[in-house]
Amino acid sequence: MTETCRTQPFSGQRPGTSGLRKPVKTFMQPHYLENFVQSLFDCVKEIEGATLILGGDGRYHNREAIQTILRMAAGNGLGRVIVGKGGLFSTPAVSALIRQHGAVGGIILSASHNPGGPGGDFGIKFNTANGGPAPETLTEAVYARSQVIDRYHIVSANHVDIDTLGEHRLNGLAIEIIDPVSDYARLMESLFDFERIRGLFRSGFRMRFDAMHAITGPYAHTLFERMLGAPEGTVIHGTPLADFGGGHPDPNLTHAAELVRQLSRPEGPDFGAASDGDGDRNMILGHRCFVTPSDSLAILAANATRIPAYHDGLHGVARSMPTSRAVDRVAQKLDIPCYETPTGWKFFGNLLDAGRITLCGEESFGTGSDHVREKDGLWAVLFWLNLLAVRGQSVAEIMTEHWTRFGRDVYTRHDYEGVDSARADTLMNALRSRLDTLPGQPLGRHLITAADDFAYTDPVDGSHTQGQGIRLILGEEARIVYRLSGTGTQGATLRLYIERLETRREYLQADAQRQLADLITLAGEIAGVAQHTGRDAPDVIT
Numbered sequence: 001m002t003e004t005c006r007t008q009p010f011s012g013q014r015p016g017t018s019g020l021r022k023p024v025k026t027f028m029q030p031h032y033l034e035n036f037v038q039s040l041f042d043c044v045k046e047i048e049g050a051t052l053i054l055g056g057d058g059r060y061h062n063r064e065a066i067q068t069i070l071r072m073a074a075g076n077g078l079g080r081v082i083v084g085k086g087g088l089f090s091t092p093a094v095s096a097l098i099r100q101h102g103a104v105g106g107i108i109l110s111a112s113h114n115p116g117g118p119g120g121d122f123g124i125k126f127n128t129a130n131g132g133p134a135p136e137t138l139t140e141a142v143y144a145r146s147q148v149i150d151r152y153h154i155v156s157a158n159h160v161d162i163d164t165l166g167e168h169r170l171n172g173l174a175i176e177i178i179d180p181v182s183d184y185a186r187l188m189e190s191l192f193d194f195e196r197i198r199g200l201f202r203s204g205f206r207m208r209f210d211a212m213h214a215i216t217g218p219y220a221h222t223l224f225e226r227m228l229g230a231p232e233g234t235v236i237h238g239t240p241l242a243d244f245g246g247g248h249p250d251p252n253l254t255h256a257a258e259l260v261r262q263l264s265r266p267e268g269p270d271f272g273a274a275s276d277g278d279g280d281r282n283m284i285l286g287h288r289c290f291v292t293p294s295d296s297l298a299i300l301a302a303n304a305t306r307i308p309a310y311h312d313g314l315h316g317v318a319r320s321m322p323t324s325r326a327v328d329r330v331a332q333k334l335d336i337p338c339y340e341t342p343t344g345w346k347f348f349g350n351l352l353d354a355g356r357i358t359l360c361g362e363e364s365f366g367t368g369s370d371h372v373r374e375k376d377g378l379w380a381v382l383f384w385l386n387l388l389a390v391r392g393q394s395v396a397e398i399m400t401e402h403w404t405r406f407g408r409d410v411y412t413r414h415d416y417e418g419v420d421s422a423r424a425d426t427l428m429n430a431l432r433s434r435l436d437t438l439p440g441q442p443l444g445r446h447l448i449t450a451a452d453d454f455a456y457t458d459p460v461d462g463s464h465t466q467g468q469g470i471r472l473i474l475g476e477e478a479r480i481v482y483r484l485s486g487t488g489t490q491g492a493t494l495r496l497y498i499e500r501l502e503t504r505r506e507y508l509q510a511d512a513q514r515q516l517a518d519l520i521t522l523a524g525e526i527a528g529v530a531q532h533t534g535r536d537a538p539d540v541i542t
Helices: 032-043 062-075 091-101 136-146 182-191 194-202 216-227 257-264 293-302 326-334 346-353 377-391 395-406 421-432 517-527 529-533
Strands: 002-006 020-023 051-056 080-088 105-109 121-127 151-155 166-170 173-178 207-210 271-275 282-286 289-291 317-320 338-341 359-362 366-369 408-419 450-453 470-474 478-485 492-502
Touching (some): 032 136, 051 062, 062 105, 062 121, 091 105, 182 377, 257 282, 271 377, 293 326, 326 395, 338 346, 408 529, 421 492, 421 517, 421 529, 492 529
Parallel strands (some): 051 080, 051 105
Antiparallel strands (some): 020 121, 408 492, 470 478
């Protein structure tokens, strides 16, 4: 029987670029999750009788939240909910299933790369019928509804068994528990030359994939070890845990340190990769070399026609504004469009749906294509494996050839995490106040040719987005970007992005931090980073 429960609004339920993320203890407050889910159901059109995809990355509170959402789905008249066994689904798998089943959308329970456990973070986001993250028009409507909500609908019911494959009925709602991996694995097999990759592993090729005790473990075991024949043990930390084994499921050089150490040893594997909490990010490593996400996107674009799914070429490419201009140079030589968008995968959605682009990516370890409407960590790893199998070269050799042909956009990102929000805002506002006077000023041996606060007008629907990060353009040679990230739940994360084009062959292999040392110092000085943050060094460097 459906109950209508009275409630009161909670402040601060505004979804960010990746949904609503808060500490677990916030979500565990009575009515907190229910309020947000009801606000969502109230704002999604044509929800009566519709199909919904539901799952998460297995973090703490995932299973309990699924039980609540199932009861609310029944209470709000949905027709079918497809749930991953154990409540598990990767974000790209949800995107694929939405498109496969013609669902009204999907609810993904994840805080992505944020830590989990009772003292960690929890999150919830909604992907729409195209498989992509909800646009701002919907997220703002949900937020507005959450601030006036006074009731929610829920069915009083027993616990639903989400650990056994099959169907259940709940007050007229059909609940289908499916294998979270099989449909996604079949999609990957349709895109890549699995037989060619099997041959790579038969040749003695060695790989390590770090699932970081997050969602991609079951997917990686199936794809790499069972379907592609990689030796057992190729996948490490492959069991999803509610607290990610006490680790931080962010695939970068700091948080995937064990994988980096393995690839750095003289006897280390030929190839390494890692993914994050919900499976949409990726880090790519060769033996003793790191591929920046910006370079990875550019290399995949330059080699796309070697891969079965992209044999006919690319419609275009897109990158987020802070991502280096490496893919721009590839697009120019391939004579295809290249779009620069704000950070947030939803901005790629219109371009993908309109057929304007085929590949896209962000510097924050996200890469994807038109097969889904999310970034896709395992897709990127499989793309690299297919490329390595076809080219018969090492990761380092492929990178060197790419830099020789296109030049190297030497790139780094410095993260200052947990900065007091007011102090971070003061820094950004001080920079904004100087944008009109900075062009024409020298910056070390460079000249600032332009300075702005990045804004974007969507070429498909004409929507306009402002305040996306401050850019200091140093001609075609270099660039500095300052941006506040919204992915954390404590304070603000200030991110500095520094890049410089290098075309001299004798310097192509030089260490990025040494190559960019002068610009790193100048970027900190011109914005007063130490003064405003109270920090003398970043927390994370990638």
